[in-house]
Structures are given as structure tokens and as C-alpha cells.
Amino acid sequence: MKIIIINSGSSSIKYQMIDMPANEVICSGMIDRIGLESSNFSYVTNTVKVEETLPIANHKIGLQKISQLLMDDKVGVIKSTSEIEAVGHRVVHGGSDFSNTVTITKEVKDKIRQLSDLAPLHNPANLEGINVAEEIFSSAKQVAVFDTAFHQTIPVVAHKYAIPNFLLTENKIRVYGFHGTSHKYVSEKAICYLNEKNSGKSSRIITIHLGNGCSMTAIKDGKSIDHTLGFAPMNGLIMGTRSGDVDQSIIFHMVNSLGYSLDAVNNLLQKQSGMLGLTGYSDLRDIESNAEKGNLDCQLALDMNAYRIKKFIGSYTAVLNGLDAIIFTAGIGENSSYIRKLVCTDMDYFGLELDSAKNEIRSKEIREINTPDSKTKILVIPTNEEIEIANQVYELLLK
Structure with missing residues (x-):
């Protein structure tokens, strides 16, 4: 077929x-x-x-x-x-x-x-x-x-916002989560890999999907229990053109004091912010290239990007009550050794010790980029959302 x-x-x-x-x-x-x-x-x-x-x-x-x-x-x-x-x-x-x-x-x-x-x-x-x-x-x-299907297992304590209850019960405003096919695919690959290495122990992993859109998922024993994106794919990490987390009072200030329309604010946060707003470039390859040439805006944006990822690693490790592995995936996660290095530097408290030589290797296979003594695995797993989608389509056609 x-x-x-x-x-x-x-x-x-x-x-x-x-x-x-x-x-x-x-x-x-x-x-x-x-x-x-x-x-x-x-x-x-x-x-x-x-x-x-x-x-x-x-x-x-x-x-x-x-x-x-x-x-x-x-x-x-x-x-x-x-x-x-x-x-x-x-x-x-x-x-x-x-x-x-x-x-x-x-x-x-x-x-x-x-x-x-x-x-x-x-x-x-x-x-x-x-x-x-x-x-x-x-x-x-x-x-x-x-994309939202994998995150249906996020518990109510994590998917409910601290707003009036009727907005959830009547209007379905909650954390939905995104990039689900990618997080599901790489987490299953990671769990199989960890089971082979650790004789089937339970898994506490954080998947880090980094592309033009970015997200992270806390996954316990194969189930999504928290996720950086929420009601819409706009918050959380710094993305190509999306801001990620901002103080919502900024929106009211822009409308009430600076004269922006709501549409203009939405357009700015969705299409003019993130790495584009910080550097003038939306593609990380351009940003890394210009940072190497001494562009301070590009260097700061890369540091900010990694800093935000580190913050979520810390919070999700607390939610998981431990950490067995972090997984980098998607276009940036798989190919940017520099971003991986920034994220994993000074993270020894979490048991993350990066092997610099392994980090520079490119491969289409699952690979460890941690040192042999690292308590926490650092894995690069190429995502294949298309295979995951094909499996789900095939299963539907068989019904």
C-alpha cells in the first residue's frame, strides 16, 4: 500500500x-x-x-x-x-x-x-x-x-490554567500541546534505547524539538505529562518568528498605552518576534553564521534561546522527579552542535556531561553525545514524523 x-x-x-x-x-x-x-x-x-x-x-x-x-x-x-x-x-x-x-x-x-x-x-x-x-x-x-493527540495524557494539574473554571468546561481553554507526532516518535525510540541499556527500568525523559517552531515535553514511562506549548503553538521556547513566553501585561500595555491594535500585537508576537525580532534573521543557520562573524545581537539571541531551554529542563526534571535522558531532535536539535553545546554547558547538577567530539558527529542514527561518566544520557534522535503519521494512517485504514 x-x-x-x-x-x-x-x-x-x-x-x-x-x-x-x-x-x-x-x-x-x-x-x-x-x-x-x-x-x-x-x-x-x-x-x-x-x-x-x-x-x-x-x-x-x-x-x-x-x-x-x-x-x-x-x-x-x-x-x-x-x-x-x-x-x-x-x-x-x-x-x-x-x-x-x-x-x-x-x-x-x-x-x-x-x-x-x-x-x-x-x-x-x-x-x-x-x-x-x-x-x-x-x-x-x-x-x-x-499534533495535539499525543498530549491528551497531560494531567489536569498541568493542562488547566488558573482562570475561571467555565473557560475550561465551556470553552475548552487548556494546554493542548503540539509537535505530538515528533515527540511521540523520538520518545518511543529513546525508551527502546534506554531499555536496552538499562534492563527495562522506568523512563523519565525530556524531548527537545527545535526547528522554526520549538517545544519540549516531559515524558514519564512513555506518556506526555507536561509540555511547553499550550492553548496555541506560541508560548514556551523562543522560536523562529514567535516570541515564546512573555508577560501578558505587555500585550495590554502595547494596546492601551502604545496604540497597537490586537491584530497588530498578534502579528508582532507570531511573525515578527523570536529569533527574527532579536536578530533580523529567522533561520538559525544565518544566525549562527553571523554570530561567528561577531554579530552581538545574534550571539545574544543564541544565548537567550539556550537559556530558555535550560529553564525548562530544570522545571521538568522536578516534575519527573529525576531525569534519565534528554533528547535533541528536529532540524536545529539534530544539526546544531552549537545550540546543543550551549544548552548542556554548566548542567552538571543535572548529570549532563557533553562529549565535545561526539557532539560534532552527524548521523541519521540514534547517537549518544554524552561522556561515559555522564549520569544522564544526552541523545540526538532524528525525528521522522512522516513514518509516525504513516503508521497511524495505516492503522486507521485497517479498521
């Missing part, structure tokens, strides 16, 4: 065609820096690798580019869209309506659209992916897998 997974992020598209249930990847690739003149495009099969740098203005153009290569006479892997039985879509916010994987209907799309106010950088892009896929793969079943 051929399943295509489309993961439309806020500034990227990752995709894979997977033969299920063998989990065999037929082709894969991604587009990043969407909206910039220097978008990167890749398309990889067992025999072909295509890489281009070109302007890709939006997700629709990107998805059309992907579909053209899938059916290309020379490098394509299918001759007809009828070969595709299902398309699995990552959808960021499922609200209180979706706690499981679902077949996409008009009603499901309407709800995803309604929830766009809570995930304005993601749900619209997710919905665009669905709409384009429905046109291209018209005979395939379209399936949605929600």
Missing part, C-alpha cells in the same frame, strides 16, 4: 512516499525557507537525488513542484495518482474535537479552518496541503493526524 505523507510546516514542507506496512520509504524530500528567494528543494529516491535552490513563494507552489517530480517521466516513482491509496496530513491543532487520527471530510476541513486562529502559522498551511492533495490525488483517502 503506497501512502504519501505531507507535513506542511509554517515555512517548510516535508514529504515521503511510504510502502506500508513495510515502512519502506520510496521517495522523500523537503522544501524549506518557503517565502524566501533562496528556498531549498530536495527529492530523493533509491537511484535519484534532485536538489535545487529557487524561489518558492508559498505552500501551493511547493506542493505542485513535488507532485510534478513524483510523476516525472525520468525521475518519478509513480505513473498515475491512482497508485496512491492514502495521503496522510500532519495537522497542528485539533482542539478538543480531535484526539485521534481521522478521515478528512468537509466537516473536518471546516473545523481545521476554524482552529486556524489558534495556530495561524500552521493550520492554514496544513489545510492548503489537504486541498492541493485532494486535487492531485483525487482517488486517495485523505487522513489527518493531529
